[in-house]
Amino acid sequence: MRKSDPLLSLFALLAGLFLWTLAGSTRSPQVAAERLDPVRRLVSELGLSDPALFTEARYTRHLSQADLHSAFQDHPMALEHFPSGSLLAPPRPGAHGRGE
Amino acid sequence: MGWLRRQRYLLDFILASLLRRKGKNLGLLLVYSLIVFMLASVMLFTHALKREMGLVLQASPEIILQRIEAGRHALIPEDYLQKIGRLRGVTARKGRLWGYFYDPAVRANYTLMVAPERRLADSEVIIGSAIARTRGIGPGDYLTFRAHDGEAYSFRVRELLASDTELFSADLVLMSERAFRISQGVTEGWYTDIVLSVSNPLELEKIAEKLTLRLPDTRPILREEILRTYDAIFSWRQGILFVLLLGAILAFVIFAWDKASGLSAEERREIGILKAVGWETGDVLRMKFWEGAILSLMAFLLGYLLAYLHVFHASASLFEPVLKGWAVLYPAFRLTPVIDGLQVATLFFFSVFPYVVATIIPIWQVSVTDPDAVMR
Numbered sequence: 001m002r003k004s005d006p007l008l009s010l011f012a013l014l015a016g017l018f019l020w021t022l023a024g025s026t027r028s029p030q031v032a033a034e035r036l037d038p039v040r041r042l043v044s045e046l047g048l049s050d051p052a053l054f055t056e057a058r059y060t061r062h063l064s065q066a067d068l069h070s071a072f073q074d075h076p077m078a079l080e081h082f083p084s085g086s087l088l089a090p091p092r093p094g095a096h097g098r099g100e
Numbered sequence: 101m102g103w104l105r106r107q108r109y110l111l112d113f114i115l116a117s118l119l120r121r122k123g124k125n126l127g128l129l130l131v132y133s134l135i136v137f138m139l140a141s142v143m144l145f146t147h148a149l150k151r152e153m154g155l156v157l158q159a160s161p162e163i164i165l166q167r168i169e170a171g172r173h174a175l176i177p178e179d180y181l182q183k184i185g186r187l188r189g190v191t192a193r194k195g196r197l198w199g200y201f202y203d204p205a206v207r208a209n210y211t212l213m214v215a216p217e218r219r220l221a222d223s224e225v226i227i228g229s230a231i232a233r234t235r236g237i238g239p240g241d242y243l244t245f246r247a248h249d250g251e252a253y254s255f256r257v258r259e260l261l262a263s264d265t266e267l268f269s270a271d272l273v274l275m276s277e278r279a280f281r282i283s284q285g286v287t288e289g290w291y292t293d294i295v296l297s298v299s300n301p302l303e304l305e306k307i308a309e310k311l312t313l314r315l316p317d318t319r320p321i322l323r324e325e326i327l328r329t330y331d332a333i334f335s336w337r338q339g340i341l342f343v344l345l346l347g348a349i350l351a352f353v354i355f356a357w358d359k360a361s362g363l364s365a366e367e368r369r370e371i372g373i374l375k376a377v378g379w380e381t382g383d384v385l386r387m388k389f390w391e392g393a394i395l396s397l398m399a400f401l402l403g404y405l406l407a408y409l410h411v412f413h414a415s416a417s418l419f420e421p422v423l424k425g426w427a428v429l430y431p432a433f434r435l436t437p438v439i440d441g442l443q444v445a446t447l448f449f450f451s452v453f454p455y456v457v458a459t460i461i462p463i464w465q466v467s468v469t470d471p472d473a474v475m476r
Contacts, residue, residue, distance in 0.1 A: 004111035007394070014401040021408050025439035032436035036155055039265045044159040045217055047196055047295045049326050051153060052228070052270035055209050056427035058200050061271070062211075063333065064326040065164065065293075067172050082425055 057082045107390075110383070114391050117370075128359060129399055135352045136403025136451050137410070138345055143443045144411040145419060146338040148435040153330045156268065157323070161295040162304060164321045165311060175290040180315060184294075187310060189303035195291030197280050201245060201273070206234050208271070208428035212284065215274040222279045225255040229263045230270035230429040243273075248285035255279070263432070270431035341422070356455055363462050371463070375471035384467040385460060392459030396452040403451075404444070412437045 042048065050062045059066035060082055118125050165184075167176040181193055197214040210231060218226060225243060232238055237257060244254045261269040280286065298304055308320040363371075371384055410416060412435055424430045 002108065002112055003115050004108055007111070007115060011397070011401075014398070014405065017405055018401055021405070021437065022439060022441065022444070024437050032152070032155065032438065035264070035436055036152065038262055039156050039268055040159040042261070042265045043156055043268055046213060046215055046272075046274075047161040047164070048268050049157070049160045049164060049321070051156075051267050051330075052211070052230070052272070052429070052431050053267070053423055054425060054427060055211075055271045055429045056425045058209070060425075061200070061209065064321060064329045065166065065173070 107386075110387050110390055111394075114387055114394065118391065118394070124359075125395065128356070129395060129402075131352060131355065132395065132399035132451075132455075133403040133406070135349060136400050136447070137406045138348070139342075139451075140404045140407035140444075140447055141410050141416065141418065142338055142341045142345070143447060144407055144439065145416045145435070146334045147440045147443060148411065148438045150331060150334045151438045152267070152435060153334070154327060157327050157330065160323055160326055162298040162301070162323050163296040163308060163311070165294040165296065165315075166319045166321065167293075167315075168317055168319050173293075175286065175292060176294055176318070178289045178291060180294060180318070183315060184296075184311065185314065187296075187307055189298050189300055189307055190296050191299050192297040193294060195294050197277060197286065198292050199280075199284055199286075201284075203235075203245075206428055208234060210273050210429075211271050212273050212275060212280060214277045214280045216277065218274055220258065220274065220276040220279075222276050223255055224258040224276070225279075226259050226261060226272075226274040227257055228261050228269040228272040228429075229266050230431055231273065232257070232260050233432075234429060245283055247283040253279070253283050266431040267433040268431075271429045337422075353454075357458055363466060368466055371466050372471045375467065381464075381467045385464055388459050388463040389456060392456040393452070396455040400448055400451050404447070408437070411435065 049064050052061070054060040054063070165176070165180075167174050167180070176195070178195060181195060184190075184193065199212050201210045201212050202208075203210060208231070215226070220226065227237075227243065231243075235243070237243060239257050239259050241257050242254045243257055244252050246252055255275065261272060261274075275283075281288065286292075296307070298307060304322050304324070308322060311318060311320045374384055374387075375381075410418065415432065415434060420430065
């Protein structure tokens with residue numbers, strides 16, 4: 001056995017795994033759709049508008065429903081103190097056009 | 101065949117040379133893979149999450165109508181359902197009741213919601229899995245809320261919402277309309293907001309326009325806006341994470357550049373000897389190209405595959421603190437592996453190409469000079 005044989009086998013294995021992840025991705029749209037069916041049914045039944053990712057404050061829990069047009073969410077001069085809030089994108093002009 | 105054998109001999113030689121400086125090269129491989137791992141994790145995570153949000157939120161209401169009072173979201177009277185009148189394209193309309201509840205026992209915010217389709221008794225609730233986990237309760241147990249008037253109400257947990265819906269249902273408490281109105285103090289004739297179903301998406305803009313004309317104190321939120329909000333949020337978060345990583349990336353670039361371009365006296369002597377024993381400039385360049393390519397390719401593959409495992413099989417647990425913030429309830433969710441080929445290609449190009457180039461240029465400078473001058 002030559003010195004480079006284990007290295008080449010390792011490369012072949014890693015490249016194989018890499019291609020497998022890419023192939024898995026092209027297969028998965030249908031799988032994803034099927035897996036998401038119960039979530040879509042729940043969202044449609046309850047009319048949910050936001051994921052439960054940021055549950056720390058009401059305006060981070062339902063970002064799409066928050067009062068984006070009021071500068072201070074809690075009271076005048078309230079500083080944004082929730083970590084999620086500080087990571088939020090400022091609204092893009094036109095993205096939340098209606099009502100603001 | 102001859103060419104292939106030649107490359108194999110070169111590989112054997114490079115491997116021996118890399119193993120001679122084992123500690124240094126393994127250290128480089130480790131740091132390199134770690135940087136690729138972080139960048140790939142952010143890319144895979146945000147892309148998969150964005151896609152999942154896009155797919156699921158397609159099922160959210162076409163229009164949500166909020167009433168605005170003094171610039172803030174307020175309860176909407178029931179007669180607004182009539183005031184909307186007949187609007188061409190609107191197939192259904194209904195008032196929704198939902199709100200928040202802060203549970204001081206576990207310091208968590210719940211989302212209370214009325215779910216008429218579930219036909220819940222007034223003393224029953226259905227809760228999300230994250231609440232059950234945090235409170236340590238299950239079906240048949242009781243959940244007690246302190247109502248708006250100070251009274252305590254106990255509800256029997258009828259069932260838990262399916263754990264595969266946790267990304268959207270982690271903090272939900274579903275209850276009957278009467279239980280919601282009594283415990284939250286929302287009197288008859290008022291709703292939290294109104295949802296409208298529209299069959300033709302092309303009519304959404306027009307309907308929203310008509311709604312704001314008929315009910316000037318309302319704000320219609322279209323499904324497209326919800327989708328845009330989440331698309332923008334995850335792009336922004338990915339950007340923020342990249343900015344935070346920038347320091348680490350720059351440190352690595354300096355380290356790699358220094359390692360790849362600054363040749364040590366030992367390496368110079370090695371090249372001098374190789375040339376003196378008959379290696380051509382092309383051979384030396386080829387050897388160094390393979391050396392750079394092996395290291396960077398290995399780092400890319402290792403970093404990417406570890407990121408894949410982290411995001412799709414370990415629930416991206418390293419990002420949990422960033423997304424969770426101060427929240428107590430956090431959904432346990434598994435993303436479907438969806439990979440953006442262009443993103444991976446970009447990552448590949450920027451992680452492999454610069455390192456290989458940085459290795460070759462200084463070697464070329466040394467290898468074109470006279471071996472005698474190099475060795476002196």
